[in-house]
Amino acid sequence: MPDHDSTSLLSRQTKRRRVDIGVKRTVGQASVVFTRAKATFLSAMNPHGSEQDVECSVVQHADGEKSNVLRKLLKRANSYEDAVMPFPGATIISQLLKNNLTKNGGSEPNFQGSGLSSTGSEMQQEDACSNSSRGSPQECLSPFSRPSMTQFEMERLTDEHLRAKRARVENIIRGMSHSPSVTLRAGDNDREGAAQPPSPRENYRENKRKQKLPQQQQQSFQQLVSARKEQKHEERRQLKLQLEDMQKQLRQLQEKFYQIYDSTDSENDEDGNLSEDSMRSDGMDNRAHDSVPDRSDNEMSDLDPGHFLDRARALIREQSMMEGDKPKRDGSRGKSQGPTSMHAEGKQLAETLKQELNTAMSQVVDTVVKVFAKPPRPVPQVFPPLHMESPDRFAVNGENPNFHTANQRLQCFGDVIIPNPLDTFASMQVPNSNDQTEALPLVVRKNSSDQTGSLSTPGGHHHHPSLHPPPLSSTMGFSPPSFRHPFPLPLMGYPFQSPLGAPTGPYPGKDRSSPESLDLSRETTSLRTKMSSNHLSHHRSISPTHPGNEGLSLSLIKSECGDLQDMSDISPYSGSTIQEGLSPNHLKKAKLMFFYTRYPSSNMLKMFFSDVKFNRCITSQLIKWFSNFREFYYIQMEKFARQAINDGVTGSEELSVSRDCELFRALNMHYNKANDFEQVPERFLEVAQITLREFFNAIVAGKDVDPSWKKAIYKVICKLDSEVPEIFKSPNCLQELLHE
DNA sequence: GTCATTCCTG
DNA sequence: CAGGAATGAC
Numbered sequence: 006m007p008d009h010d011s012t013s014l015l016s017r018q019t020k021r022r023r024v025d026i027g028v029k030r031t032v033g034q035a036s037v038v039f040t041r042a043k044a045t046f047l048s049a050m051n052p053h054g055s056e057q058d059v060e061c062s063v064v065q066h067a068d069g070e071k072s073n074v075l076r077k078l079l080k081r082a083n084s085y086e087d088a089v090m091p092f093p094g095a096t097i098i099s100q101l102l103k104n105n106l107t108k109n110g111g112s113e114p115n116f117q118g119s120g121l122s123s124t125g126s127e128m129q130q131e132d133a134c135s136n137s138s139r140g141s142p143q144e145c146l147s148p149f150s151r152p153s154m155t156q157f158e159m160e161r162l163t164d165e166h167l168r169a170k171r172a173r174v175e176n177i178i179r180g181m182s183h184s185p186s187v188t189l190r191a192g193d194n195d196r197e198g199a200a201q202p203p204s205p206r207e208n209y210r211e212n213k214r215k216q217k218l219p220q221q222q223q224q225s226f227q228q229l230v231s232a233r234k235e236q237k238h239e240e241r242r243q244l245k246l247q248l249e250d251m252q253k254q255l256r257q258l259q260e261k262f263y264q265i266y267d268s269t270d271s272e273n274d275e276d277g278n279l280s281e282d283s284m285r286s287d288g289m290d291n292r293a294h295d296s297v298p299d300r301s302d303n304e305m306s307d308l309d310p311g312h313f314l315d316r317a318r319a320l321i322r323e324q325s326m327m328e329g330d331k332p333k334r335d336g337s338r339g340k341s342q343g344p345t346s347m348h349a350e351g352k353q354l355a356e357t358l359k360q361e362l363n364t365a366m367s368q369v370v371d372t373v374v375k376v377f378a379k380p381p382r383p384v385p386q387v388f389p390p391l392h393m394e395s396p397d398r399f400a401v402n403g404e405n406p407n408f409h410t411a412n413q414r415l416q417c418f419g420d421v422i423i424p425n426p427l428d429t430f431a432s433m434q435v436p437n438s439n440d441q442t443e444a445l446p447l448v449v450r451k452n453s454s455d456q457t458g459s460l461s462t463p464g465g466h467h468h469h470p471s472l473h474p475p476p477l478s479s480t481m482g483f484s485p486p487s488f489r490h491p492f493p494l495p496l497m498g499y500p501f502q503s504p505l506g507a508p509t510g511p512y513p514g515k516d517r518s519s520p521e522s523l524d525l526s527r528e529t530t531s532l533r534t535k536m537s538s539n540h541l542s543h544h545r546s547i548s549p550t551h552p553g554n555e556g557l558s559l560s561l562i563k564s565e566c567g568d569l570q571d572m573s574d575i576s577p578y579s580g581s582t583i584q585e586g587l588s589p590n591h592l593k594k595a596k597l598m599f600f601y602t603r604y605p606s607s608n609m610l611k612m613f614f615s616d617v618k619f620n621r622c623i624t625s626q627l628i629k630w631f632s633n634f635r636e637f638y639y640i641q642m643e644k645f646a647r648q649a650i651n652d653g654v655t656g657s658e659e660l661s662v663s664r665d666c667e668l669f670r671a672l673n674m675h676y677n678k679a680n681d682f683e684q685v686p687e688r689f690l691e692v693a694q695i696t697l698r699e700f701f702n703a704i705v706a707g708k709d710v711d712p713s714w715k716k717a718i719y720k721v722i723c724k725l726d727s728e729v730p731e732i733f734k735s736p737n738c739l740q741e742l743l744h745e
Numbered sequence: 746g747t748c749a750t751t752c753c754t755g
Numbered sequence: 756c757a758g759g760a761a762t763g764a765c
Contacts, residue, residue, distance in 0.1 A: 592756090607749090625748090629757070633757080636752080
């Protein structure tokens with residue numbers, strides 16, 4: 006048997022030889038004749054994404070001055086200080102807990118002292134607001150049933166603690182030892198005061214116990230002390246957990262309130278023509294002042310749990326009454342149905358929002374951590390570094406919360422944000438879109454993750470990401486599906502699929518959560534496009550392109566696209582807002598299409614990627630993709646053919662390609678990595694088998710000595726394309742293909 | 746010249 | 756997967 010060592014033969018060709026000699030470059034078009042009937046133009050897509058039906062948005066408002074107490078609470082609950090503030094403070098919950106803590110002997114003095122004993126009332130306010138939202142809102146219980154349950158829980162826990170503790174202490178005392186810090190204050194229900202050092206009475210008790218200590222047992226006493234220390238640690242842990250739980254609950258309570266405010270306000274919005282922010286804030290303030298006319302913001306510091314809950318209930322009642330009294334201006338609207346439905350609705354909304362926020366937050370945090378962990382790539386010109394954790398930035402002193410209003414965010418985010426989808430669509434319909442020489446995309450390759458860092462740095466430096474995701478989505482009126490990605494833009498490295506093409510969002514749940522999708526995104530988020538100057542104009546009105554990104558972009562522009570008149574138009578951000586570039590989903594789609602066609606013509610590609618604005622670069626890229634697909638395909642074929650030969654296969658008839666054979670698995674892994682496309686056509690297997698046999702026969706026949714021996718095979722294979730299902734013409738085909 | 750394609754490289 | 760060179764067809 007001749008030497009068919011695959012590696013040597015595969016890597017042999019030092020000299021480049023064309024194997025496509027004689028293969029007309031119209032082979033693709035020819036294949037169209039074979040494979041496709043006259044195609045209908047699907048240029049008229051459903052351009053309108055889903056309606057902007059986000060009514061209940063969790064927005065922070067900038068109207069600080071007249072804000073009522075509750076609003077401040079709620080606002081701050083979402084603020085960034087959540088993340089940066091030192092752990093425990095004087096939350097309302099911690100006030101609730103105070104009792105418990107003191108009963109437990111103030112096992113962590115600092116804990117209490119950090120907030121409650123703080124002399125500055127501002128500090129207390131701040132803590133009360135910021136720390137209350139630290140917990141992650143996992144469970145969603147009615148905030149109104151929660152507090153009582155909370156108290157009950159606390160009492161129960163306290164009792165358990167005390168019983169256990171008493172038992173231990175008594176045991177110890179009975180033996181010989183004691184713990185200097187353990188106190189017995191079972192009956193102590195005092196609520197006054199904040200951090201209380203152990204009372205003299207306790208010290209006295211302890212001293213008394215100490216005196217009982219037999220001197221011979223000093224050593225074992227030491228051991229016991231350490232044991233007690235561990236117990237204390239355990240107790241502390243439990244207390245912390247408890248506290249966190251409380252904070253969670255309080256946060257839920259706050260969110261609930263916010264929901265209620267929001268839903269009523271959004272009703273107002275529907276009727277009125279005021280902007281969200283102004284409307285909401287005005288209505289909110291009026292109402293709040295009506296209900297709590299005499300309580301100023303500064304009184305927050307002495308708002309104890311009881312007051313808080315009372316006020317909460319009062320507010321809810323008031324809301325309900327207002328709902329009931331409100332004349333039904335619009336009978337068809339089924340929203341003003343009274344407190345119960347509103348309650349349930351709000352609950353559900355809160356639930357949904359919380360889930361969204363949770364996901365969003367964690368993702369954003371992960372991303373940001375990743376991003377900031379990497380040294381920013383040196384760019385010719387960057388914004389001066391801002392200290393994002395600068396205390397004053399987030400200092401809360403009443404009126405102005407530390408973040409920007411939605412509009413501010415819009416402005417500051419500049420290119421990073423998604424422009425108004427309608428604008429985007431409008432720009433896509435610009436008639437001169439066939440002016441290809443101007444509308445050249447920027448195909449940027451993401452070589453390494455540090456590029457991600459540099460991309461996101463500008464945005465990240467100016468705004469802490471945690472400030473953005475929910476407000477960004479909600480204030481901009483994205484439909485919930487689009488909202489799926491909390492930080493859909495460059496920071497996440499996702500080119501945003503157009504609202505036109507994918508109203509349901511580029512990353513549906515399954516896609517997003519599956520490792521494959523993450524992988525895919527990571528691998529292929531390199532696609533960035535540049536918008537033509539025509540289309541960029543209105544983006545530029547929002548914000549000039551980031552100078553810092555220009556160097557980055559320029560260095561990565563494909564040379565072919567170098568005939569741009571104005572390089573300053575290049576923005577890696579704006580390009581991702583519209584289908585002027587190919588997204589990872591497009592790549593995925595192309596790969597799936599490969600199961601049907603190996604040699605798609607450019608016309609074909611245009612039809613099947615109708616949601617992409619085609620130009621030279623896009624076309625080339627798509628063609629290149631398929632070229633790469635073929636490359637991989639043929640390499641696999643050759644490899645397996647040689648392998649078969651080496652394995653002693655004598656006739657090509659012995660070769661077959663089935664769904665569970667190794668060859669197919671390799672191919673499937675490449676084109677359908679997550680295996681979420683379960684409809685790999687039988688025809689593909691046939692073609693693969695034919696290809697394999699062709700390779701096998703050619704190699705066996707020794708044709709591979711001819712540098713262009715593959716040409717014949719290519720000629721055969723290019724005729725075997727089959728028709729790509731119509732569904733692939735739909736921009737949403739991925740969702741439809743992968744989720745049914 | 747432009748384009749499509751393959752091959753090679755990173 | 757993209758960039759780039761080589762190649763041949765148009």
